[in-house]
Each structure stands twice: as structure tokens, then as C-alpha cells.
Amino acid sequence: MSANIVILSGSPRKNGSTERLVREFIKGASDAGKRVAEYRVADMKIAPCLGCGSCHQSGVCVHKDDMPQILDALRSADALLFASPVYYWNITAQLKTAIDRFYSSLRINPLTVKRAALLLTCGNAAPDACEGSVVTYKRICRHQNWEDAGIITAQSLHSPEMLDGRAELEQARELGKNL
Ligand SMILES: Cc1cc2nc3c(=O)[nH]c(=O)nc-3n(C[C@H](O)[C@H](O)[C@H](O)COP(=O)(O)O)c2cc1C
Numbered sequence: 001m002s003a004n005i006v007i008l009s010g011s012p013r014k015n016g017s018t019e020r021l022v023r024e025f026i027k028g029a030s031d032a033g034k035r036v037a038e039y040r041v042a043d044m045k046i047a048p049c050l051g052c053g054s055c056h057q058s059g060v061c062v063h064k065d066d067m068p069q070i071l072d073a074l075r076s077a078d079a080l081l082f083a084s085p086v087y088y089w090n091i092t093a094q095l096k097t098a099i100d101r102f103y104s105s106l107r108i109n110p111l112t113v114k115r116a117a118l119l120l121t122c123g124n125a126a127p128d129a130c131e132g133s134v135v136t137y138k139r140i141c142r143h144q145n146w147e148d149a150g151i152i153t154a155q156s157l158h159s160p161e162m163l164d165g166r167a168e169l170e171q172a173r174e175l176g177k178n179l
Contacts, residue, residue, distance in 0.1 A: 002076035003037035005029055005179055006113075010084035010095025012042035017121040020160040021152070021172045022083050025119065028176025036176075037073050042094040044069075049100040059108030067101045074102075074111040079149065079179045082137060086122035089132040099140065115149040116141050117179050119172060125156045150175050 007025070011018035022038065029036045044066040055061050061068075074080065082099075084091040105111050118137045122129050130153040141148045152175060154168040163169060 006077045007038040010092040024172035025176040028173030032177040055104035079115040083119040116146040
């Protein structure tokens, strides 16, 4: 059965802060009766786009890797959650690499996603610590014609335990319910 919501989770760290918030998101979504499929992109074989353009003729990428699993899920899902720690002022390279591969869906066999959301964790407390990731996400939403359904930024985090008692846990559950 196809998922309503696809999660692309970009942290390479298992059981870290990003994963903890993703689990809360999944709880909220499941309680609301939604079907969720999570892909931990750092654990998958996903090669970077070569920019060869052949996918715009054939609809299929020249790379033979795990990306078709994600694209197939996004061709029947309503909504997409991007989850990532901030690495050097942006989403992780692993998540960006997967997003670049959306290129093969722009002309042939497009994605069915209508709404997206962003969940970020970072170590820095500065008000602009998540800015680069948020700008990237919003531009992608506009380009894909997706509604931005919400952004959660959990800052000053160096371990998942630092989320204990914090409002972002409930915010993640709510986002899961409403996305
Ligand atoms: C390679 C690397 C780069 C990072 N760059 C930033 C950064 O630019 N800004 C920031 O606020 N935190 C940065 N951090 C901290 C992480 O974003 C933060 O600890 C995050 O919550 C880790 O999520 P995780 O537990 O899911 O791995 C960086 C961490 C690593 C390992």
C-alpha cells in the first residue's frame, strides 16, 4: 500500500536528535491514520547527479542505485517531510544528493507530492543558524509547486537527550498529524 507521507531523513547518525524528532513526527502521523514511509538516505546507495540530462529524454537516471525506491514512493505520496541536521549552514550532503536526483521527475513521470515540511536540528543558538537550509527548502517548494506546510527548527542540540522536555517534540507530533 502506498504511503501518504514520505520522509527523507538526512542524518547519518542513528538515534540522534533528528531521528528522535522524526519518531515523534511518525507517532503523530500514525495516530492520525496516515501511512508513512521513512527513507534514511545516508544508509542508502544514492549517487550524485551527473547533469547528463539523459533522464529528460528517457525519464530514467543512468545511475543504477536505490533512488528509484524513493522516486516511486514520491509518485504516489501526498506529502513529503525533509528532516536533517544542519551541516555547515545547510542540509546534509546526503539529503541534498537525493534531492538533486528529483531532476529525473521534472519532465517525465512527475511526483504527486502537494505539501512539504521541514524538520531541522542544529548545534548553534544564533537566530540565523538554520537560514541556509530554510532558504534552500523554500526555493525547492516554490520550484516544485508544493505548499510549505510547516518548518520546525530545533537549535542548541549536541545530543538527543538535550531534547528532553522541549516543545519541539510536541511540535513534531503535531506536524505529523497535520501534514
Ligand atoms: C559535520 C557537521 C557540521 C555541522 N555544522 C553545523 C552548522 O553549520 N551549524 C549548526 O548549528 N550546527 C552544526 N552541526 C551540529 C549539528 O547540526 C547538530 O548537533 C545536530 O543536532 C545533529 O543532529 P543528529 O543528532 O541527528 O546527527 C554540525 C555537525 C556536524 C557533525
